[in-house]
Amino acid sequence: MRGFFVTIRNWRTMTWPRSERAVAIGATLVVLLLCVTSGWDQWRARNLTLADNDRELASLASSIAEHTARSMQGAQLILRRTAIDQDVMRARTAPLQAATFLRKQIDGAPQLRELSIADVTGQLVATSEKSDYSHVNVFARSYFQRLQRANGDAIAISELVVSLLDHKLALPMALRLHDASDRFTGVVVASIELGYFRKFYEQIDLTPGTRIRLLGSDGEPIAGYERPPGIVGSDLRSVVHAVEGYPLKIEVARSNSMILAAWKATVFNVLTRSLLISVFIALLARFLIKQLRRVRQINEELRSSEHRLRTVFEHAPIGVVVLRGHRYIAANPAFQQMVGYSEAELKELHIEDITYPDDAYLTQLHTSELICGGATSVHFQKRYVHRDGHIVWTDIRSARIFPSRQAEHVRDVDQEYMMAAVEDITQRLEDERQRERLEQQLRQSQKLEALGTFAGGVAHDFNNILGAILGFGERALSLLEDGTPERRHVEQVMKAGERARLLVERILTFSRSGSTARVAVDVRSVVFEVIGLLRATLPDCIALEVQLDDEDLFVLGEPTHLHQVVMNLCSNAVRAMPEGGRLRVSLKRLRMDAPVTLSHGAASEGNYVQLSVADSGVGIPPEVLERMFNPFFTTRKAGEGTGLGLSLVDGIVREYGGAIDVRTEVGKGTCFLVYLPLTDALPASASPGGEPLPRGKGQVVMLVDDEETLVTLGEEVLAELDYEPVGFQSAVAAWQAFREEPERFDVVVSDQTMPDMTGLELVQRIRTLRPDLPVILCSGFSTVALEEAAREAGVLSVLHKPLSQADLARELERVFHSTSAH
Incomplete structure (x- = not known):
């Protein structure tokens, strides 16, 4: 190692006094190299800035197009759901009921402004808007003409038009209505709210000078938004992305001046810095020329520098090696520990001897690039084989030290000196792979959580429907004799309902985490x-x-x-x-x-x-x-x-x-x-089954549910169980009746989710007049938070929909048994 540094010192001593002209030429070349590299870097930086902007615009356009497609799919789903509902058939005879039905269909769909039904002549027969529509006829609209000539459940999207109801711009989407023989009977039309898209674009964190527009198939703007300052002139870059499945496109554009603003400031700074560096190099060259006569002083400085370099070399935290061709000349302790060989052993080894076989060609390629390709340094990653056999991943920065005298004209790789800084990155790569796996698991969990919330909402509404199907089906089954065709038909209905109940249970199990006791x-x-x-x-x-x-x-x-x-x-x-x-x-x-x-x-x-x-x-x-x-x-x-x-x-x-x-x-x-x-807890013994249903003794039961069929079903079931039911389809009506006669009722059975007042809110009001009145809460989507809130409000139990007659009978018996015991 000491001999290597002595060689460096002697070469420098011989080289410096050659000529003052060499220093001047070298300084000039350095300045030129600095200018060239600075200009090259800024040219690449400009291209990278534009490329990054294009990728950003493309990604943004793709995301917005996907959102637009989902919005249009939501509108299409509402049209199809509306078309198959029986209320559509009664639109002409019961326009008020049809209007209420149409408003419910678009409730919760912010992309729709109004929903209308037109007959075969184009005359509007029902609409969700509370306005006079007797004068409105859509026969002349292009979408009506296309659907009149179409077949089946065709859907048409019109160009941007002025609504005949509210005289505002809208984007109509229409679905063809037909009878069993596929004869055209009218259309269902949904007006897409253009303001919905503009509000969505405004909520995106856009870069200033960015414009988003929703375009029709002909390229005409439908809706858009520009982040101030707006785009001026034609000096802009834009990306257009088609909305999959619809004749719409998303255009995202940005001004070139805004894109390159930061780059221009960087260019100015780089030019200034390059100028200052050039001046510094010129002054340094002049200073070096004056100092060439002081060789002895320089030699002393070189000896001191040699000592410092040796100290850094020996104590560097990363591996440092000196190579001559493909042979190791010197290696610091950090590198020796990294590969498991001593410095003496390394000097006897070829560079390929401890290189992972698959990386041998990569090492030769970068060495040739450094020596023969004119590169000043190379940076790459390679693998070493440790003495004990395990693989070591490293990050290498290698550079030539100086050419040998024989290699000044003919470059011989085996005679060239190179120095390389070798960093062990094995653990860092493993940490990065671990982080990527954890990030993937996190994204999966977030996606499941979002989809679970949606699934839970659907299951809640579906449980109310299943409650009526299974409840009335159970009652109808009990009235039919065995072996009759009617009983077989009802049994098939009950089997289908049970399959639906199990599917809902699966959805609820998937969507609610920790919602049941374990x-x-x-x-x-x-x-x-x-x-x-x-x-x-x-x-x-x-x-x-x-x-x-x-x-x-x-x-x-x-x-x-x-x-x-x-x-x-x-x-x-x-x-x-x-x-x-x-x-x-x-x-x-x-x-x-x-x-x-x-x-x-x-x-x-x-x-x-x-x-x-x-x-x-x-x-x-x-x-x-x-x-x-x-x-x-x-x-x-x-x-x-x-x-x-x-x-x-x-x-x-x-x-x-x-x-x-x-x-x-x-x-x-x-x-x-x-x-x-595993748990140390032991399972509890199962409770016996097959007991007869407990019955009441004429107690008055307040039954509250916003579903009319469930109220009717509940009253019949409670009456059969010898209770006196009093049903209400509104929590407000139930509260008014209770406030007038608070002592009339013996127990309250209430649904939780109701439009005017929730079940818990009704319980809190009831408690102000009768704190001791027992209350049973029902929910189609029970969660831990709901059960905790129910317990705090004094609710005796929370039952899960759909309810069976046995569940309700046993829960009421438990309520009155515990009340009488106290």
């Missing part, structure tokens, strides 16, 4: 039950292997949830083996001594039960593996699956604090490993 569940008994059901339907070509631990394995949860997890995984495994194979189900206890990140979730330290479901089927392709836990994603044919199976499994496992690891190979099979945390 109990200790024996996982072995759940797996035994699923295996028993599976054996009865398993094809003969599939062999089933079961291996379960004998010890007790309890987790906090619900038996139904765990049953769904095991059954969904086993069902998917069977479908993955259409030609037959082997299905293996195992259950065992294991201990996590440290947190572990799995393919879908992370498991912290603790005791777990590992459920393994493996098949020898077709495997999972990478594009399916990435999306298979997404809600409503399925690879089956239409009508064969809901796409909620694996998303439900993922939601339940995450809710229970567990994780999933998926191991698959296309053509060889898949293994799902589910990890659930």
